[in-house]
Amino acid sequence: xEIIDMARWKRxxxxxLFKDYDMPHFSLTAEVDITPLYRIxxxxxxxxxxxxxxxxxxALNHIxxxxxxxxxxxxxxxxxxxxxxxxxxxxxxxxxxxTDYHEDPVLFCRMVDEDIHQAKLSxxxxxxxxxxxxxxxxAIPWVTFTSLTHPFSTQxxxxxxxISWGRFYxxxxxxxxxxxISAHHAxxxxxxxxxxxxxxxxxxxDFH
Numbered sequence: 001x002e003i004i005d006m007a008r009w010k011r012x013x014x015x016x017l018f019k020d021y022d023m024p025h026f027s028l029t030a031e032v033d034i035t036p037l038y039r040i041x042x043x044x045x046x047x048x049x050x051x052x053x054x055x056x057x058x059a060l061n062h063i064x065x066x067x068x069x070x071x072x073x074x075x076x077x078x079x080x081x082x083x084x085x086x087x088x089x090x091x092x093x094x095x096x097x098x099t100d101y102h103e104d105p106v107l108f109c110r111m112v113d114e115d116i117h118q119a120k121l122s123x124x125x126x127x128x129x130x131x132x133x134x135x136x137x138x139a140i141p142w143v144t145f146t147s148l149t150h151p152f153s154t155q156x157x158x159x160x161x162x163i164s165w166g167r168f169y170x171x172x173x174x175x176x177x178x179x180x181i182s183a184h185h186a187x188x189x190x191x192x193x194x195x196x197x198x199x200x201x202x203x204x205x206d207f208h
Contacts, residue, residue, distance in 0.1 A: 001078050019186040021185070026183065029180040032179055033175070035204075047109060056200065060161075061080055066081065069133075140164055145178050145180070149182070162180075164180045
């Protein structure tokens, strides 16, 4: 982790502009073609959630702005960020789960499967205290949404990005999925969200 030198930070004016807004978060939803990834997952009978989660987190970790967080009067950038995601329990509620990101997709997916199993046994809504090297993730596989908003507390600083994806669907011979992102405008802009989607599409095209 690195503390950003505010005097040298190229984003300092944008940070000052947006950091004290009552509602500084912006949201964007886009559709992504997941056909190459989906076909391999189906053929190899892999977990869609774990595999897609790894692909999303790989793209996010390549963009410094998604690893940047506000801490009091400081801004820090993490070396790596990890997914904190929701798991549906058998009573139609959910638990929070955090899995450490790993570049190895096989190891990461195995860890996700184990963490999900444990979460269903011991339901929890507790976040890891004082931990902000996270991306909040949620899957909504029942709905192919076209827009989505996320809850934020106005009582405390919250600069952790949120990403959700909905139900994927066939479109001719292709498969597409909606993805929604909410992020703190003091730390990143639409161009960084655009970089994420471009990286994600490239990872999907190259998936093997």
